[in-house]
Amino acid sequence: MEAHGMRIVVRYFLSELVLCLVLVFFKPVDTVEVISQTGPVISLVGDDVILPCTLISSDGPVNAAQVALEWQRADLKQEVHFYTDSRDSNVDQNPSYRGRTSLFREELKNGNISLKLTSVKLSDAGNYSCYVPSLDKEQKAFVQLVVGAVSQPVISVLGPKDDGVVLKCESGGWYPEPKMTWLDSDGSILPDGPTETQKDAAGRYTVRGEVTVKKTENNRFICRVNQQQINKIKETLIDVPDEAFAKSHGGLIAGVLIAVLHSCCCSWRCWCLHVERKKSKFNLPSILNYSQEITQNSASQSNV
Numbered sequence: 001m002e003a004h005g006m007r008i009v010v011r012y013f014l015s016e017l018v019l020c021l022v023l024v025f026f027k028p029v030d031t032v033e034v035i036s037q038t039g040p041v042i043s044l045v046g047d048d049v050i051l052p053c054t055l056i057s058s059d060g061p062v063n064a065a066q067v068a069l070e071w072q073r074a075d076l077k078q079e080v081h082f083y084t085d086s087r088d089s090n091v092d093q094n095p096s097y098r099g100r101t102s103l104f105r106e107e108l109k110n111g112n113i114s115l116k117l118t119s120v121k122l123s124d125a126g127n128y129s130c131y132v133p134s135l136d137k138e139q140k141a142f143v144q145l146v147v148g149a150v151s152q153p154v155i156s157v158l159g160p161k162d163d164g165v166v167l168k169c170e171s172g173g174w175y176p177e178p179k180m181t182w183l184d185s186d187g188s189i190l191p192d193g194p195t196e197t198q199k200d201a202a203g204r205y206t207v208r209g210e211v212t213v214k215k216t217e218n219n220r221f222i223c224r225v226n227q228q229q230i231n232k233i234k235e236t237l238i239d240v241p242d243e244a245f246a247k248s249h250g251g252l253i254a255g256v257l258i259a260v261l262h263s264c265c266c267s268w269r270c271w272c273l274h275v276e277r278k279k280s281k282f283n284l285p286s287i288l289n290y291s292q293e294i295t296q297n298s299a300s301q302s303n304v
C-alpha cells in the first residue's frame with residue numbers, strides 16, 4: 001500500500017516538473033507589434049496633427065529610441081519621415097514634408113512613435129503607415145489622414161418673389177464637398193431652391209443655394225453648411241426686414257373688401273372721400289388708413 005502511495009506522489013511530482021520545464025523553456029516569444037488607431041485622423045488645413053503609432057509587446061510598450069523608424073505614405077515613393085541611429089535622417093524625404101515632420105523624442109522610449117505633422121495641407125491627405133524595418137515586414141500600421149477645409153457662409157437678399165423673398169447663400173473653400181441646408185429660427189428645414197457646387201483648381205468646393213422664404217414671426221433664417229466626414233458645421237443667420245417682402249395680395253384683397261363694405265354702409269359723403277382716396281394712391285397702407293377713418297366716421301355718426 002505504501003509503495004503504491006509513494007508511486008502516486010512521484011508520478012505527480014514528475015508531471016509537475018515537466019510542466020515547469022515546458023513553461024520555462026518553451027515560453028512563447030514576445031511578439032512586438034506596431035499599432036495605430038482604426039478610424040481616420042481628421043485635420044483642417046493649416047492645423048498641426050499627430051498621426052498615432054505605438055510599438056508594443058505583450059509585456060507592454062517597447063523602447064523605440066534605438067530602432068529605425070519609417071513613416072511612409074502609400075502613394076509616395078519617398079519617405080515622409082525616417083529615423084535611424086537615434087536621430088532623424090530625412091535625406092530621402094518627400095520635399096512636400098520638408099521641415100514639417102517630427103517624432104516625440106522623449107516618448108520613443110515608451111514606444112510612442114507617433115508622427116507630428118505641422119501646417120497641414122490638402123495634399124497631405126492619404127494613407128500613412130508607420131514601419132519598423134527591424135521587425136517583420138508585415139508589422140506596419142496604417143492610419144488614414146483626412147484633411148478638411150471650411151468657411152463661413154454669406155447670405156444675400158436677391159429680392160421679392162410672389163409673397164416671399166429669395167435669399168442666396170454662398171460658401172467657398174470647403175473640402176470635402178459640403179451640404180447646404182436652409183432653416184428657420186425654429187430649426188425647421190426649409191425646402192430649398194436650386195443648389196450648385198463648383199470645384200476649383202485646388203480641389204476645394206464652393207456651394208451656392210437659393211431659397212424662397214415666407215414671412216415668419218421674426219423673419220430670421222439660417223444658412224447651414226456642413227461636412228460630415230470632418231464633422232464641421234458653419235452657420236450664418238439673416239434677419240430679413242419686413243420691407244423686403246412683396247406686399248401681400250391677401251392683405252390687399254382684404255383691404256379692398258373692407259373698404260367696399262364700408263362704402264356701401266356709409267353716407268354719400270363717405271363715398272366721395274373713398275373716390276378721392278382711390279384717385280390718389282391705391283396701396284395697402286392708404287386703404288387701411290382710409291378704413292380707420294371710415295370706422296371712426298360711422299362711429300361718430302352712430303353717436304349722433
Ligand SMILES: *[C@@H]1O[C@H](CO)[C@@H](O)[C@H](O)[C@H]1NC(C)=O
Nearest residue numbers: 050052053054104107112114
Ligand atoms: C505620443 O506622445 C504625444 C506627445 O506627448 C502625445 O500627444 C500622443 O498622444 C502620444 N501618442 C500615443 C499613441 O501614445
Ligand SMILES: *[C@@H]1O[C@H](CO)[C@@H](O)[C@H](O)[C@H]1NC(C)=O
Nearest residue numbers: 040074127128129142143144
Ligand atoms: C491603407 O493601405 C493599406 C495597404 O495597402 C490597406 O490595407 C488599407 O486598407 C488602406 N487604408 C485605407 C483607409 O485606405
Ligand SMILES: *[C@@H]1O[C@H](CO)[C@@H](O)[C@H](O)[C@H]1NC(C)=O
Nearest residue numbers: 283284285286287288289290
Ligand atoms: C397711415 O396713418 C399713419 C398714422 O396714422 C401715418 O403715419 C401713415 O403715413 C399713413 N399712411 C398713409 C399711406 O397715408
